[in-house]
Amino acid sequence: MTAGCATASFDENRPQEKPMTKFMDVHSGFVGVTAQQLKEAHERDLAIEADESVHFEHAWLDPESGKVFCLARGPSREAVLRIHERAGHPASEIYELAVEVA
């Protein structure tokens, strides 16, 4: 009986297995932003992303055009967008990456 309870407790504490879809979101207006500033912005996402079961894997910046591309995993596009909004840099576009090749 003790063993059964321990197993149940273990299962309850496991992370919820939500489907983790990949997304690419795009920000505009980051003209002239530095590597340090991008790092700080990214860290603001990382600090709160767990609230929505999101993970921001990578961010790339073209400081001339001001475009930022963020590759993320999460349960929905809304979850990804909410984290970016709360972190102070809402994305202007987001795409669900159903297919990829490498």
Added chain:
Amino acid sequence: MTAGCATASFDENRPQEKPMTKFMDVHSGFVGVTAQQLKEAHERDLAIEADESVHFEHAWLDPESGKVFCLARGPSREAVLRIHERAGHPASEIYELAVEVA
């Protein structure tokens, strides 16, 4: 002397060390494209990319919106665009990724 010639020959055959900048290019109009079709399109790039010292590292597709994002390394944005054009799928946008975080 033979050893010297062998060394010179080795140096001549080394890949040219051009600066390899990262680029993200974006294609539109790939609505409903399948994983197999994306793979075939990507392979057409890979087959000729060495002509321009380019390497396409990754491609992501959102088949609903028809957007494709390609991450590449190469000596210039023009070199990347020439490969995509010759492969039959010109990109509509390209960005030089001077900064990245992960």
